[in-house]
Amino acid sequence: MAVAKKWIYAKPFSGLPSYDNFRLEEETLGELKDKEFLAEAVFLSVDPGARPYMRLYPLGSVMMGGQVAKVIESKHPDFPVGSFIHGRFGWRTLTVFAPDENHTIERPYVLPDFGNESPSLGTGVLGISGNTAYFGFLEICKPKEGETVVVSGAAGAVGSVVGQIAKIKGCRVIGIVGTDEKCEWIRSLGFDAAINYKTANIATELKKAAPKGVDCYFDNVGGTITEIVRGQMNLFGRISVCGSISSYNSEKAQVIDPQRDYVWKQLYQEGFVVWRWMDRWLEGIQQNLEWIQEGKLKHKETITEGFENLPKAFVGVLTGENLGKAVVKV
Amino acid sequence: MAVAKKWIYAKPFSGLPSYDNFRLEEETLGELKDKEFLAEAVFLSVDPGARPYMRLYPLGSVMMGGQVAKVIESKHPDFPVGSFIHGRFGWRTLTVFAPDENHTIERPYVLPDFGNESPSLGTGVLGISGNTAYFGFLEICKPKEGETVVVSGAAGAVGSVVGQIAKIKGCRVIGIVGTDEKCEWIRSLGFDAAINYKTANIATELKKAAPKGVDCYFDNVGGTITEIVRGQMNLFGRISVCGSISSYNSEKAQVIDPQRDYVWKQLYQEGFVVWRWMDRWLEGIQQNLEWIQEGKLKHKETITEGFENLPKAFVGVLTGENLGKAVVKV
Numbered sequence: 306m307a308v309a310k311k312w313i314y315a316k317p318f319s320g321l322p323s324y325d326n327f328r329l330e331e332e333t334l335g336e337l338k339d340k341e342f343l344a345e346a347v348f349l350s351v352d353p354g355a356r357p358y359m360r361l362y363p364l365g366s367v368m369m370g371g372q373v374a375k376v377i378e379s380k381h382p383d384f385p386v387g388s389f390i391h392g393r394f395g396w397r398t399l400t401v402f403a404p405d406e407n408h409t410i411e412r413p414y415v416l417p418d419f420g421n422e423s424p425s426l427g428t429g430v431l432g433i434s435g436n437t438a439y440f441g442f443l444e445i446c447k448p449k450e451g452e453t454v455v456v457s458g459a460a461g462a463v464g465s466v467v468g469q470i471a472k473i474k475g476c477r478v479i480g481i482v483g484t485d486e487k488c489e490w491i492r493s494l495g496f497d498a499a500i501n502y503k504t505a506n507i508a509t510e511l512k513k514a515a516p517k518g519v520d521c522y523f524d525n526v527g528g529t530i531t532e533i534v535r536g537q538m539n540l541f542g543r544i545s546v547c548g549s550i551s552s553y554n555s556e557k558a559q560v561i562d563p564q565r566d567y568v569w570k571q572l573y574q575e576g577f578v579v580w581r582w583m584d585r586w587l588e589g590i591q592q593n594l595e596w597i598q599e600g601k602l603k604h605k606e607t608i609t610e611g612f613e614n615l616p617k618a619f620v621g622v623l624t625g626e627n628l629g630k631a632v633v634k635v
Numbered sequence: 636m637a638v639a640k641k642w643i644y645a646k647p648f649s650g651l652p653s654y655d656n657f658r659l660e661e662e663t664l665g666e667l668k669d670k671e672f673l674a675e676a677v678f679l680s681v682d683p684g685a686r687p688y689m690r691l692y693p694l695g696s697v698m699m700g701g702q703v704a705k706v707i708e709s710k711h712p713d714f715p716v717g718s719f720i721h722g723r724f725g726w727r728t729l730t731v732f733a734p735d736e737n738h739t740i741e742r743p744y745v746l747p748d749f750g751n752e753s754p755s756l757g758t759g760v761l762g763i764s765g766n767t768a769y770f771g772f773l774e775i776c777k778p779k780e781g782e783t784v785v786v787s788g789a790a791g792a793v794g795s796v797v798g799q800i801a802k803i804k805g806c807r808v809i810g811i812v813g814t815d816e817k818c819e820w821i822r823s824l825g826f827d828a829a830i831n832y833k834t835a836n837i838a839t840e841l842k843k844a845a846p847k848g849v850d851c852y853f854d855n856v857g858g859t860i861t862e863i864v865r866g867q868m869n870l871f872g873r874i875s876v877c878g879s880i881s882s883y884n885s886e887k888a889q890v891i892d893p894q895r896d897y898v899w900k901q902l903y904q905e906g907f908v909v910w911r912w913m914d915r916w917l918e919g920i921q922q923n924l925e926w927i928q929e930g931k932l933k934h935k936e937t938i939t940e941g942f943e944n945l946p947k948a949f950v951g952v953l954t955g956e957n958l959g960k961a962v963v964k965v
Binding site: 321420465539 | 640642651653654656657675676681686698728747749750753760764767768769770774775799800813816817824868871872877880894897899900901905907909912913919921928934936938942945946947951953955
């Protein structure tokens with residue numbers, strides 16, 4: 306009978322985690338049943354996202370996380386002995402798993418042929434981090450050749466891939482990171498510029514690195530950095546909100562930081578100025594008129610008499626005195 | 636020779652505007668040239684958006700704004716005498732205009748036939764306010780039947796129309812307003828619930844009014860109200876950012892309020908969790924692998940040895956010690 310080691314979430318996180326929050330336990334595993342397999346962890350992913358996510362799990366749970374594992378016993382035809390797989394089994398060395406019964410969001414899968422690349426990449430650039438970069442950047446930022454892209458957390462597993470994909474797509478790419486060593490590394494990856502937010506004036510450096518403004522922002526951090534980048538974005542800029550690591554260790558921020566809501570609830574937000582639809586202007590008027598005439602759309606006007614009273618009416622709309630549309634009749 | 640009255644932006648806004656900020660002047664108009672017309676204002680729009688926008692104009696400018704005007708002289712075939720038109724001529728009674736030379740974002744246009752409706756609606760529900768509601772809500776929130784929609788500034792020219800369009804589309808609609816009178820009015824328009832943010836506990840009332848959470852949020856105000864609504868939004872919620880009236884009178888907020896950036900730059904933001912693309916998972920891995928093999932995509936792993944060191948590696952990614960993907964090797 307095999308014995309698994311596992312790291313238990315033992316004490317609620319508060320601030321930066323430490324060994325106190327975890328407990329190492331052993332678990333004796335039973336015999337394999339039909340359609341189960343036994344996998345041995347080879348590479349465990351270490352993911353900052355586990356910090357906020359663990360708040361959803363009861364104390365005593367195994368720490369969540371993905372791993373590349375080797376199947377060492379199997380009674381499931383899709384998971385033959387000897388194959389390398391990826392599974393979200395958590396922080397544990399050995400796992401008995403019944404893939405057809407456990408409906409986790411990611412079904413374990415045998416790694417595709419990575420050629421000469423290490424199977425460890427199955428937790429990273431050829432797994433969740435790479436796919437987070439690939440889909441989260443391309444599908445949401447929709448970068449165009451020649452545009453300027455900013456990536457925060459740019460030396461991380463996701464950010465470093467986003468920046469390179471942006472280069473592949475012909476963009477100018479600026480990375481924001483926290484050490485000079487990271488600056489150097491991302492420059493070596495092809496980033497056009499790197500800003501160390503701990504030592505640089507971010508706004509000034511960003512203006513220099515992105516003289517034409519920022520078109521796409523792939524955001525891993527939130528907080529102040531995000532406010533600065535947003536201030537330098539161009540018309541029709543796109544922000545993909547991937548994470549908010551700047552707030553993961555702050556209990557207060559976990560409650561109020563909007564970034565987490567954006568990510569977890571996959572919220573979509575878009576600012577607009579109505580002139581964008583100038584070419585469909587009369588369509589809007591026609592439809593609204595039709596609804597008015599059908600009695601489906603009502604309206605109210607707060608009419609102030611006299612051209613001289615424009616300033617008064619204006620203060621009125623700013624303090625909420627009007628019902629419906631405020632108009633001055635000359 | 637006709638004499639126009641006009642309101643001049645005379646002193647920079649600071650806090651709530653007052654008469655001090657404006658100066659009434661007269662202007663003697665010359666003879667009409669070819670392709671010009673003379674229009675007399677009948678209804679002037681009073682729009683809170685002018686408060687932040689005027690910061691873009693030099694002092695001494697005529698206050699900006701739209702108006703429904705009657706053409707009283709014309710040397711332009713598209714604008715016959717007697718027709719009612721809409722033009723963004725600003726706060727002035729008489730205007731000589733050359734539509735083919737002045738490339739304003741909105742070319743003046745003869746109002747379509749409103750049937751029995753008042754021409755004043757051309758500045759409101761059958762003009763910019765109605766179109767802001769129609770396009771800004773439908774195109775950005777993409778509401779589905781049965782969904783829950785929240786509108787802030789719901790008794791305003793735009794908000795009151797958004798709520799009704801949402802009802803037409805089969806949604807449950809909650810309006811947030813600042814007086815009990817406004818609550819009553821929007822309820823009479825068909826809003827399912829109305830919250831007076833000045834007297835109610837917004838979060839509690841919203842939970843009651845939107846027990847299934849909020850799918851679409853049409854935001855005219857920003858600030859605290861927006862934070863509360865966002866906290867109650869559902870997965871894949873959509874926020875259309877129309878305005879930020881809560882900050883228009885605050886000089887400080889005008890600089891830091893992200894809402895203004897969202898609107899003016901028409902920024903698009905979308906949070907995401909990568910599982911959304913689970914059905915395309917191997918496509919991502921395959922593409923990234925191809926780029927690695929072509930030498931276009933580089934990666935780095937920070938490998939910590941030993942299952943026992945998982946907590947240490949975890950603290951490492953939260954404090955930014957890793958370069959690239961952090962992995963523990965068992």
